[in-house]
Amino acid sequence: MVRTTMLVLDPENRHYDVAIIGSGPAGITLALSLARLTPLRIALLESGLLDADPTIQALARAQLRGDLGEAYFPMHTQRRFGGSSTIWGGYCAVLEERAFMAGDWPIPYSELKRWYPAAAGMLELPDNAYTRPHVTIEGTRDIVYKPFYLSPPVRFNEKYGDEVISHPRIDLILGHTCTRLEASGRQVRRLLLQDSLDTARAPVRLRADTVVLACGGVGNPRLLQLSGIGQDLPVGVGLMEHPHMYAVANMYLDWHRLQDVVDRRANAVHALQLADAYCVAHDALSFSADFNLQQLVSEPLLGERREALFTPVSLRAEIAPNPANRVGDSDELNALGQPLPRIDFHYRFRQQAHRTWQLFADALLRTGLGRPSTLRPDFQLHSGGHLMGTTRMGTDPRQSVVDINARVHTTDNLYVAGSSVFPAGGASNPTYTIIALTLRLGDHLATRLGGNADATS
Numbered sequence: 397m398v399r400t401t402m403l404v405l406d407p408e409n410r411h412y413d414v415a416i417i418g419s420g421p422a423g424i425t426l427a428l429s430l431a432r433l434t435p436l437r438i439a440l441l442e443s444g445l446l447d448a449d450p451t452i453q454a455l456a457r458a459q460l461r462g463d464l465g466e467a468y469f470p471m472h473t474q475r476r477f478g479g480s481s482t483i484w485g486g487y488c489a490v491l492e493e494r495a496f497m498a499g500d501w502p503i504p505y506s507e508l509k510r511w512y513p514a515a516a517g518m519l520e521l522p523d524n525a526y527t528r529p530h531v532t533i534e535g536t537r538d539i540v541y542k543p544f545y546l547s548p549p550v551r552f553n554e555k556y557g558d559e560v561i562s563h564p565r566i567d568l569i570l571g572h573t574c575t576r577l578e579a580s581g582r583q584v585r586r587l588l589l590q591d592s593l594d595t596a597r598a599p600v601r602l603r604a605d606t607v608v609l610a611c612g613g614v615g616n617p618r619l620l621q622l623s624g625i626g627q628d629l630p631v632g633v634g635l636m637e638h639p640h641m642y643a644v645a646n647m648y649l650d651w652h653r654l655q656d657v658v659d660r661r662a663n664a665v666h667a668l669q670l671a672d673a674y675c676v677a678h679d680a681l682s683f684s685a686d687f688n689l690q691q692l693v694s695e696p697l698l699g700e701r702r703e704a705l706f707t708p709v710s711l712r713a714e715i716a717p718n719p720a721n722r723v724g725d726s727d728e729l730n731a732l733g734q735p736l737p738r739i740d741f742h743y744r745f746r747q748q749a750h751r752t753w754q755l756f757a758d759a760l761l762r763t764g765l766g767r768p769s770t771l772r773p774d775f776q777l778h779s780g781g782h783l784m785g786t787t788r789m790g791t792d793p794r795q796s797v798v799d800i801n802a803r804v805h806t807t808d809n810l811y812v813a814g815s816s817v818f819p820a821g822g823a824s825n826p827t828y829t830i831i832a833l834t835l836r837l838g839d840h841l842a843t844r845l846g847g848n849a850d851a852t853s
Contacts, residue, residue, distance in 0.1 A: 398446075398561050398568045412439040412567070413845065415587055415604035417574045417619065420479020421827060422813040422834045423610035424552045424560060425518060429838030431563050434846025438566045439604060443573040443592050444476035446553070451731075452476075452592045455573060458614065459726035462742040464637075464779060472781030473612070475592075477570065478553025480612070480781075481827075486549030487665065488521055488828040489542060490529040492682040492714075494672040495820035502791050502800050502819070511832035518831050519547040524659060525828070530669065531657040536763035538674045539756070541657045542684055543664035544825065575599070575732055577607065577623040582808045584625075590732050606845060608811045608837075613783025616816040617723045618737050620787070620797075626806050629797045632724055634717030634788060636821045638780035639743055643709040643753075643773035649687055649766035651703040660689065667712075668765075669823070670756055681714035682823035683752045704766070709773060712823045713752065715745055717785050749775050782826050784815040801840050802833070813837055 413436035416423045427440045444452045456473040460466065474482050490512055496505040512526035522545060530542040560566055569589075576588040584607045591597040609616045617632035649668070658666060669684040687707040726738035750772060760766045790796025793805040798817055804810045813834050815826040 398570060410601070411603040413437045413604070414606045414608065414841070415439040415441060415602060416608045416610055416813075417441045417587070418479065418610035418612065418615065418814075419477050419568070420474075420610065420612065420814075421481045421484075421552050422830055423479070424556050425831055425834040426608060426610060426813055426838050427560060427566055428556060429835055430842060430846070431566055433838065433842035436565065436846045439602065440560065440566055440568045441572060441574055441587070441589070442475075442477050442568065442570050444474070445570050446477050448474065448476050448482075449593070452571070455592065455730055455732065457730065457736055459728060459736050459738045461738065461740045462721075463777070464739060464741050468779060468781075476553075477557065477568070478551055481550065481552040484547075484549050484551075484827060486547035487544045487825040488519060488525060488547055489544045489824040490526060491824050491829045492669075492672055492675075492822040494675045494682050495822055497672055497676050498820075500820035502789055502796075507836070508829070508832060511835045512828070514835050515828055515831035518835075519550050519828060521545050521547055521828070522662065524662060528659070533653060533657055533765065535653065536759065536765060538671055538759040538763060539668050539765060540671050541654065542667050542669040543659050543662055544667060546663045546665065547827075572600070573732060574619060575622065575734060577619065577625060577810070579623065579625055579807065582806065584807060584810045595731050595733075606809045606811070606841065608813055608841075609787075610813040610834075612814060613786050613816045614723055614737050614739065616812050616814060617786040617797075620804070621724065622734060625810065626797060626804055629793055629805060630719075630788070630795065631797055632786050633719050633722045634785045635721040635723060635739070635741055635783060636715055636717055636785040636818070637741065637743075638782040638821065638823065638825070639713050639715060639745055639749070640778045640780050641711040641713060641749060641775040642778065643711070643775050645709040645773035646769040647685065647687065647705075647707055647709055647760070647766055648769075649705040649707065649760075650764065651705055653765055654705070658689065670752070670759065674755075674759070678755055680752050680755055681716060681748065683714065683756060684712045684823050685756065686710040686712075709768070711749075711753070711775075712780070713745070713749060714821055714823045715743065715748070717788070717819070718742075718744065723786050743777055745777070746775065780825070782815065782821065784818040784821040784826060787812045787816040788819040789817045790819055802837050811837060811841070
């Protein structure tokens with residue numbers, strides 16, 4: 397059922413078993429997961445409408461300090477049903493194991509891997525996305541072939557909208573922004589909802605036994621901060637992004653070494669990546685370099701003229717969480733009377749980028765896999781639109797916001813879905829992992845709240 401800006405909820409319908417705030421990929425995935433597994437009544441709350449509205453979109457504005465330009469949020473944020481999936485490019489790859497080997501994540505890598513097959517189904521990815529996420533290249537253990545598989549891309553509002561809207565136990569509540577969670581002790585009791593267009597209307601209170609935030613890397617910590625929840629936790633601290641780097645440089649790659657491992661039939665962006673064990677051994681962050689299969693040339697390699705791939709240097713890299721990169725209050729209010737988020741973010745990455753590139757270039761040369769045109773290129777950094785780490789997962793409340801099941805440490809019934817729980821972001825686009833973790837959360841909540849009871853009605 398769809399409820400819109402003229403929201404009228406009678407007392408019976410003001411109470412839900414689960415309220416999910418945000419209808420992007422994580423929110424829709426969780427709502428459908430719970431609806432398929434349990435008999436729970438679910439409210440799926442969306443600040444926007446079915447289509448984009450400029451007035452509502454303006455609620456996503458933020459004060460930016462540092463390396464994220466003013467166009468960042470208009471480019472990467474959508475307040476509408478379907479959220480960021482309505483503008484998503486479709487790049488998918490499993491998260492690198494490096495972060496788990498280094499102890500950054502509090503769950504074993506196997507726990508994440510078991511949810512990738514179901515996530516691939518949600519995103520219409522081939523089986524190779526999880527059965528063959530990377531391939532060892534003969535003659536080296538330092539560099540692997542890693543394709544970034546492309547979802548069509550799936551627009552969650554289009555692919556899953558009919559199921560959400562027609563489901564008898566999901567209420568899709570549009571055009572209302574959750575401005576505050578009202579908590580008592582360790583329980584969130586009510587959600588305060590404000591009409592996103594008619595800000596003069598009185599707010600509506602909605603009750604839910606369990607609440608899940610699925611508002612993105614900025615929206616999740618902001619709602620906690622505005623609600624005064626988790627004040628002793630590092631909420632909003634350690635914001636991460638994925639720097640995309642373009643260099644005035646090229647690579648020559650030995651095609652004879654690559655042709656047996658490259659998945660030429662796949663709809664994918666092809667890349668080489670430093671192997672996880674190599675990164676851990678050299679205290680390096682994850683790093684991948686794209687290459688183009690269309691650019692075969694004849695080039696002297698290993699002392700003889702051989703077929704080579706000639707490709708510009710285009711890189712994706714991981715950055716470590718930095719406490720100075722954070723989300724907090726600004727001195728400016730939005731149309732709902734709330735402080736805009738202030739986002740402080742600096743890459744502080746160039747030294748690390750050059751060191752990691754040097755490791756990659758050395759590995760290319762040492763293994764005879766190829767050669768770069770320069771060992772110290774001039775990198776131009778661009779953001780990827782992947783905000784992560786602001787409600788990080790962990791076991792220590794001094795260093796994390798949610799536990800291994802994505803529950804906020806200081807509450808009993810408040811959970812977080814999305815990339816904000818990532819304690820380390822790797823170099824892979826996050827959507828595939830977001831869906832995998834959300835399916836894991838859905839399974840946990842179904843077991844905790846609803847078991848596997850008959851959910852056919």
